[in-house]
Amino acid sequence: MIKDISVIVPAYNEERRIGKTLRKITAYLGKRKINYEIIVVDDGSSDRTSAVAGSFSNPRIKILSSEKNRGKGYSVKKGLLSAKYGIALFSDADLSTPIEDIGKLERYIDDYGIVIGSRKEKGANVVEKQPPWRVMAGNIFPLFVNIMTGLGIKDTQCGFKLFRVKKCRQVFKKMTIDGFSFDVEMLYIAKKKGLKIKEVGVDWNNDRATKVRFVRDSFSMLMDLIGIWVKSIAGRY
Ligand SMILES: Nc1nc2c(ncn2[C@@H]2O[C@H](COP(=O)(O)OP(=O)(O)O)[C@@H](O)[C@H]2O)c(=O)[nH]1
Ligand SMILES: [Mg+2]
Numbered sequence: 001m002i003k004d005i006s007v008i009v010p011a012y013n014e015e016r017r018i019g020k021t022l023r024k025i026t027a028y029l030g031k032r033k034i035n036y037e038i039i040v041v042d043d044g045s046s047d048r049t050s051a052v053a054g055s056f057s058n059p060r061i062k063i064l065s066s067e068k069n070r071g072k073g074y075s076v077k078k079g080l081l082s083a084k085y086g087i088a089l090f091s092d093a094d095l096s097t098p099i100e101d102i103g104k105l106e107r108y109i110d111d112y113g114i115v116i117g118s119r120k121e122k123g124a125n126v127v128e129k130q131p132p133w134r135v136m137a138g139n140i141f142p143l144f145v146n147i148m149t150g151l152g153i154k155d156t157q158c159g160f161k162l163f164r165v166k167k168c169r170q171v172f173k174k175m176t177i178d179g180f181s182f183d184v185e186m187l188y189i190a191k192k193k194g195l196k197i198k199e200v201g202v203d204w205n206n207d208r209a210t211k212v213r214f215v216r217d218s219f220s221m222l223m224d225l226i227g228i229w230v231k232s233i234a235g236r237y
Pocket of ligand 1: 009012043071075076091159207210
């Protein structure tokens, strides 16, 4: 059972979702009497993301702001490196996986370095409201990932992952990808370092609003994947 947790929430122009998300997370952790910090990483948002997070006047909600928009990978890394508790969760700002699903992951955290939410593992319950091109990309991307990295993980991209911070610190430090392929690099480095990774089926109620710009981001994800592959064969990890 978790006693303390650092929750990292990457947020880019999330003024409309972040308030509800922070209410849900604090209510859940409060109810379970888990001691927490929530680190909202505001990634150069041009809207009121930081103001909304700040309006809670909750000293356990911290805001890390970047001056300009750097990407989800950059922000998650920054948040994870500043986590002060032994267990950290990173969660998308829209809680597509509900915060209660921590319960499904935490069972494994004593035995694994990283426990990741998965939409392709037994027990997953995906309420699929993603448009067809996203669903298709979601099926093709893992094929590329597994050919190029041999990771053998069914769903690297779910925005709900739990870490043993001490064990993973060396992994976080080595991450170089600012964009959406960062999960692949993180898991690749973790595997390379011999950390055990567990994939657990979670709920996924996809929130239709998205910050992903499909063509631009798919292209850069592919480029980043090639980058990981090149670095891996060059022995840079
Ligand atoms: N830091 C950062 N986070 C981002 C960026 N784009 C999206 N995110 C965050 O990544 C998470 C998932 O984004 P979302 O728009 O829900 O993507 P989708 O669910 O894959 O369509 C949310 O927490 C976003 O705030 C970005 O450029 N920088
Ligand atoms: Mg989403």
